[in-house]
Amino acid sequence: MDNKRRSIIRSLVLAPLFFGTRGLLASHKGGALVKNRVQYSVNAYSFNAMLRSGEMTFYDMMEFAAHIGLDAVDLTGYYFSSYPQVPNNNELFLLKQRALELGLNISWTGVRNNFVDPDPDMRKADRDMVKNWLAVSSLLGASIMRVFTGKYNYKDFTKGEVKAWLVEEFKSCAQYGAEHGVMVGLQNHNEFLFGSNEIIDIIRRVGSKWFGLILDVGSLHASDPYSEIEKLAPYANYWFVKEHVYPNGIKTPVDMKRIAGIVKNQGYQGYISFESLSEGDPKKIITSMLASFKAEYEKL
Structure with a gap:
């Protein structure tokens, strides 16, 4: 040579x-990216009633996602029949195999936990559940798993005390995430951390590259939710785009142009996941949301 x-x-x-x-x-x-890396997914909660009734399965959901041109699916833990216990490996691997056949990724999983419960034994039980489902996420090939804060209804503790519990629980979860190669993503869910500054403070206090944010645009009920979304955008590892936002708690159709602009301006390169909470045919709603977002994003 x-x-x-x-x-x-x-x-x-x-x-x-x-x-x-x-x-x-x-x-x-100008250093512009040759290829746009934003990709699109759908969250299983959009089909909540259908999945719970048995009218739809994860396989049906994946068929739909592939049909409308999505890149991935979000498979929420509590639609597995075994939940909160983990499914057997064969069930997971068959889902993974079908996703491959359809050209889809399984990008996300999620559980429902409560880390603001004053009972440390209850928090530990949920921490163990998170650890177990992080292993499920890894087996499915999902890169991120959603966790919540939980709801705060306890008068015997200050919010600062409860935040301290949260930070310690999330640190433990991030450690488990590192062991399984799966990021733990806090979904802001209008339950305990209601504003962008509180959410950012918790992320910084946890201080782990295995802990991040699933930015839920429909769960910020400030006077200007778009301003809150902009503050959180630099921390977002995953986006949930819903059909409504809630300025001052008032249900209002989402401005897809503004959301697309925030995503684009941030230089975000990951998944945008659509979730419908409205009555009506969720397949039609998700298809419309995808088309609307892509049209606005591609204009920018």
């Missing part, structure tokens, strides 16, 4: 160290 060829190969090997993945993807004009 002559010196010139050796130098070319060495420069290609070392390029990621000097320029990073983003640099390798950039064009020669």
Whole structure:
């Protein structure tokens, strides 16, 4: 091998160290990304009634997602018949196999936990559940698993005391996430942390690269939810786009143009997941939401 060829190969090997993945993807004009990396998913809760009644299965949901051109699906834990116990591996691997056949990723899983319960034994039980389902997430190939704060209804403790419990629980969950290679994502859910500053404070106090944010645009009930969304956008590892926002708690149709603009301006490169909470045919609603968001995003 002559010196010139050796130098070319060495420069290609070392390029990621000097320029990073983003640099390798950039064009020669202005550093713009050659390929947009935003991808689209659907959350299982959109089909809550159908999944609980047996009218729909995860397989049906995946068929629908592939049919409308989504890239992935979110398989929420409590639609598995065994929940809160974990499913057997065969059930998980069959789902994974079908997703592969349809060209889909299983990008996300989620559980329902309560880390603001004053009973430490109850918090431990939920912590153990999170740990078990992080293993499920890893087996499915999901990169992130949703957790909640839980609801706060206890008068014998200050909010600061409860936040301290949260931080410790989330630190433990992040450690479990690191062990399984799955990020733990806090979904802001209008339950205990109601504003962007509180949410950011908790993320910073946990201080782990295995703990992040699933940004739920429909769960910020401030006077200007879009301002709150903009504050949270730099911390978002995953987005939930819903058909409504709630300025001052008032149900209002989402402005897809504004949401798409925030996502684009942030340079976000991950998954946008759609979730419908409205009455009506969820398949039609999700299809419309996807088309609306993509149309606005691609104009920018």
